[in-house]
Amino acid sequence: MKTKRITERDYVKASRRGSREAEIENHNRPICFSRIHKSKKVYDRKRRKADDKRHLPSSFYRVGRIW
Template identity: 60%
Template sequence: MKTKKKDSFMDYIKANRKGSREAEIENHGHPVSFNRVHVSRKVYNRKRDKADAQRRLPYLFLTVCLN
Protein backbone atom coordinates (compact mmCIF):
# COMPACT_ATOMS: atom_id res chain seq x y z
CA MET A 1 0.00 0.00 0.00
CA LYS A 2 1.10 3.49 -0.70
CA THR A 3 1.25 5.96 2.14
CA LYS A 4 -0.10 9.46 1.67
CA LYS A 5 2.34 12.29 1.87
CA LYS A 6 1.47 15.04 4.32
CA ASP A 7 1.21 18.42 2.77
CA SER A 8 3.49 20.59 4.89
CA PHE A 9 1.93 23.81 3.59
CA MET A 10 -1.57 22.79 4.73
CA ASP A 11 -0.19 21.77 8.13
CA TYR A 12 1.43 25.19 8.38
CA ILE A 13 -1.87 26.92 7.53
CA LYS A 14 -3.84 24.84 10.05
CA ALA A 15 -1.30 25.48 12.82
CA ASN A 16 -1.28 29.20 12.05
CA ARG A 17 -5.09 29.42 12.16
CA LYS A 18 -5.28 27.49 15.42
CA GLY A 19 -2.62 29.68 17.04
CA SER A 20 -4.33 32.84 15.83
CA ARG A 21 -7.70 31.70 17.20
CA GLU A 22 -6.23 30.76 20.58
CA ALA A 23 -4.52 34.17 20.81
CA GLU A 24 -7.80 35.90 19.93
CA ILE A 25 -9.69 33.99 22.66
CA GLU A 26 -6.94 34.80 25.14
CA ASN A 27 -7.06 38.53 24.31
CA HIS A 28 -10.84 38.96 24.24
CA GLY A 29 -12.00 36.18 26.55
CA HIS A 30 -14.28 34.73 23.86
CA PRO A 31 -14.20 34.04 20.12
CA VAL A 32 -14.82 37.13 18.00
CA SER A 33 -17.08 36.88 14.96
CA PHE A 34 -15.99 38.84 11.90
CA ASN A 35 -18.82 37.72 9.61
CA ARG A 36 -21.78 39.25 11.44
CA VAL A 37 -23.43 42.33 9.94
CA HIS A 38 -23.32 45.45 12.13
CA VAL A 39 -26.84 46.51 13.13
CA SER A 40 -27.38 50.21 13.72
CA ARG A 41 -29.12 51.21 16.96
CA LYS A 42 -30.94 53.95 15.05
CA VAL A 43 -32.85 51.49 12.85
CA TYR A 44 -36.40 50.72 14.03
CA ASN A 45 -36.50 47.37 15.81
CA ARG A 46 -39.85 46.53 17.39
CA LYS A 47 -38.55 43.47 19.25
CA ARG A 48 -35.73 45.41 20.95
CA ASP A 49 -38.02 48.36 21.72
CA LYS A 50 -40.61 46.10 23.37
CA ALA A 51 -37.90 44.35 25.43
CA ASP A 52 -36.57 47.72 26.62
CA ALA A 53 -40.09 48.87 27.54
CA GLN A 54 -40.79 45.71 29.55
CA ARG A 55 -37.49 45.96 31.40
CA ARG A 56 -38.23 49.51 32.50
CA LEU A 57 -41.94 48.98 33.22
CA PRO A 58 -41.79 47.90 36.90
CA TYR A 59 -39.49 50.78 37.88
CA LEU A 60 -41.68 53.40 36.21
CA PHE A 61 -44.83 51.75 37.54
CA LEU A 62 -43.52 51.84 41.12
CA THR A 63 -42.47 55.49 40.93
CA VAL A 64 -45.88 56.52 39.54
CA CYS A 65 -47.79 54.54 42.18
CA LEU A 66 -45.74 55.86 45.09
CA ASN A 67 -46.29 59.51 44.12
Protein backbone atom coordinates in the same frame (compact mmCIF):
# COMPACT_ATOMS: atom_id res chain seq x y z
CA MET B 1 7.39 2.86 8.32
CA LYS B 2 5.22 5.53 6.71
CA THR B 3 5.73 9.18 7.58
CA LYS B 4 2.82 11.57 7.54
CA ARG B 5 3.14 14.50 5.18
CA ILE B 6 1.90 17.91 6.11
CA THR B 7 -0.42 19.08 3.37
CA GLU B 8 -1.43 22.65 2.60
CA ARG B 9 -4.83 21.97 4.15
CA ASP B 10 -3.22 20.83 7.43
CA TYR B 11 -1.04 23.94 7.46
CA VAL B 12 -4.02 26.27 6.97
CA LYS B 13 -5.99 24.41 9.64
CA ALA B 14 -3.17 24.71 12.19
CA SER B 15 -2.65 28.37 11.35
CA ARG B 16 -6.33 29.17 11.89
CA ARG B 17 -6.40 27.27 15.16
CA GLY B 18 -3.33 29.14 16.41
CA SER B 19 -4.78 32.48 15.35
CA ARG B 20 -8.04 31.71 17.12
CA GLU B 21 -6.28 30.74 20.35
CA ALA B 22 -4.15 33.92 20.25
CA GLU B 23 -7.29 36.01 19.69
CA ILE B 24 -9.04 34.43 22.70
CA GLU B 25 -5.91 35.01 24.79
CA ASN B 26 -5.75 38.70 23.85
CA HIS B 27 -9.45 39.53 24.23
CA ASN B 28 -10.51 36.98 26.87
CA ARG B 29 -13.31 35.77 24.57
CA PRO B 30 -13.85 34.85 20.91
CA ILE B 31 -14.34 37.86 18.62
CA CYS B 32 -16.58 37.69 15.55
CA PHE B 33 -15.27 39.93 12.76
CA SER B 34 -17.89 38.97 10.18
CA ARG B 35 -20.89 40.22 12.17
CA ILE B 36 -22.30 43.53 10.93
CA HIS B 37 -22.89 46.26 13.51
CA LYS B 38 -26.59 47.00 13.81
CA SER B 39 -27.44 50.68 14.21
CA LYS B 40 -29.61 51.63 17.18
CA LYS B 41 -31.43 54.16 14.99
CA VAL B 42 -32.93 51.46 12.76
CA TYR B 43 -36.51 50.55 13.66
CA ASP B 44 -36.56 47.17 15.34
CA ARG B 45 -39.87 46.06 16.84
CA LYS B 46 -38.33 43.08 18.66
CA ARG B 47 -35.67 45.15 20.44
CA ARG B 48 -38.14 47.92 21.29
CA LYS B 49 -40.59 45.41 22.80
CA ALA B 50 -37.82 43.84 24.91
CA ASP B 51 -36.75 47.29 26.17
CA ASP B 52 -40.34 48.12 27.13
CA LYS B 53 -40.66 44.89 29.13
CA ARG B 54 -37.35 45.47 30.86
CA HIS B 55 -38.37 48.91 32.21
CA LEU B 56 -41.80 47.92 33.54
CA PRO B 57 -42.31 46.87 37.16
CA SER B 58 -42.96 43.16 37.69
CA SER B 59 -46.62 43.74 38.69
CA PHE B 60 -47.52 44.58 35.07
CA TYR B 61 -46.61 41.11 33.86
CA ARG B 62 -49.47 39.49 35.80
CA VAL B 63 -52.24 41.83 34.67
CA GLY B 64 -53.58 39.48 31.96
CA ARG B 65 -53.49 36.32 34.08
CA ILE B 66 -56.05 35.26 36.64
CA TRP B 67 -54.49 33.76 39.74
